[in-house]
Amino acid sequence: MSRVAAALRGFGAFWWDFVVGDDWLLAAGVVLALAATAALSRTDLPSWWLLPVAVAGLLGASLWRAVRLDPDRRLGARPDL
Amino acid sequence: MTRDLLMALAVFAACVVESVEALTIVLAAGMTRGWSGTWRGVAAGMVTLLVIVAVFGPALTALPIDVLRLLVGGVLLIFGLGWLRKAILRASGFVGLHDEAAIYDRERAAAGRVDASAGGWLGDPYAFTLSFKGVLLEGLEVVFIVLTFGANQDDIPLAALAALVAVLLVAGIGVAVRTPLARVPENTLKFAVGVLLTSFGMFWAVEGAGGDWPGSDGALPALIAATLAGALAAVAWLRRICNHEVKAYASAAELP
Numbered sequence: 276m277s278r279v280a281a282a283l284r285g286f287g288a289f290w291w292d293f294v295v296g297d298d299w300l301l302a303a304g305v306v307l308a309l310a311a312t313a314a315l316s317r318t319d320l321p322s323w324w325l326l327p328v329a330v331a332g333l334l335g336a337s338l339w340r341a342v343r344l345d346p347d348r349r350l351g352a353r354p355d356l
Numbered sequence: 357m358t359r360d361l362l363m364a365l366a367v368f369a370a371c372v373v374e375s376v377e378a379l380t381i382v383l384a385a386g387m388t389r390g391w392s393g394t395w396r397g398v399a400a401g402m403v404t405l406l407v408i409v410a411v412f413g414p415a416l417t418a419l420p421i422d423v424l425r426l427l428v429g430g431v432l433l434i435f436g437l438g439w440l441r442k443a444i445l446r447a448s449g450f451v452g453l454h455d456e457a458a459i460y461d462r463e464r465a466a467a468g469r470v471d472a473s474a475g476g477w478l479g480d481p482y483a484f485t486l487s488f489k490g491v492l493l494e495g496l497e498v499v500f501i502v503l504t505f506g507a508n509q510d511d512i513p514l515a516a517l518a519a520l521v522a523v524l525l526v527a528g529i530g531v532a533v534r535t536p537l538a539r540v541p542e543n544t545l546k547f548a549v550g551v552l553l554t555s556f557g558m559f560w561a562v563e564g565a566g567g568d569w570p571g572s573d574g575a576l577p578a579l580i581a582a583t584l585a586g587a588l589a590a591v592a593w594l595r596r597i598c599n600h601e602v603k604a605y606a607s608a609a610e611l612p
Contacts (some may be wrong), residue, residue, distance in 0.1 A: 295438070297441070306430065
């Protein structure tokens with residue numbers, strides 16, 4: 276049973292890593308932005324602009340977190356130092 | 357027509373990148389462990405990928421187009437943003453560049469440390485497993501891109517053709533030179549593919565969510581240009597931070 280659970284966990288972890296990647300907050304933000312776009316599309320207001328604006332903000336925030344949170348790994352990526 | 361061309365270009369570039377990575381692993385396995393188990397691993401990987409396409413291809417095209425565009429566009433956007441994020445971090449110097457020659461050396465060294473053992477019809481089991489995993493894992497990204505682009509554009513044959521040309525091109529060059537294709541500008545290609553996946557993902561997801569792009573199909577090239585400009589601006593911004601930190605690190609190291 277534990278072998279089956281481990282296999283299922285591994286399968287799920289593979290697909291999570293495959294689609295979501297390194298930053299789950301980025302993926303969660305995209306899902307929320309899509310829901311907001313769908314909600315805005317049901318009104319008379321234009322909705323096309325919302326997703327690009329959200330993506331720009333989400334990507335910027337994700338990059339900022341990546342370069343701010345782990346300075347040791349960051350410097351380690353530059354062996355020419 | 358423009359959408360078809362951009363779709364074929366995106367699939368071709370993505371498949372070149374993934375094929376180069378798979379080729380590196382296959383060459384490392386074949387040159388170190390022999391080709392019998394390696395070829396069998398490649399064949400098993402290809403058959404598994406074909407089964408995945410045969411199962412999921414028709415299932416995807418059976419979905420209503422709006423649902424398909426919302427779901428697949430959303431997943432493609434998340435997937436593409438992951439590529440773009442990594443490509444920006446690499447281009448700005450915060451993460452080391454992808455180096456096929458170094459990966460090839462590492463895989464060869466690891467393969468050389470394992471004792472050869474008989475694996476029956478598999479040939480050398482280590483070579484089989486290494487090449488099977490390389491083809492399957494890199495190929496899954498190809499399959500994902502072909503199916504999502506092809507289904508959304510309602511032209512899976514064109515997407516599959518672009519992928520096939522890329523795979524055959526890389527495999528042909530790989531067989532001819534028998535070394536990893538370190539000269540392919542892989543990091544630049546990954547950056548371009550990240551921009552295209554993100555742009556197509558946004559375009560389809562907004563359409564699937566019920567939104568209308570101003571200018572209809574004409575919005576797609578503008579979206580790609582805007583995404584590229586934003587990504588390049590992000591690289592310039594992070595490079596400035598990176599250079600500032602390198603200078604601070606160097607001056608701190610000079611202190612007694």
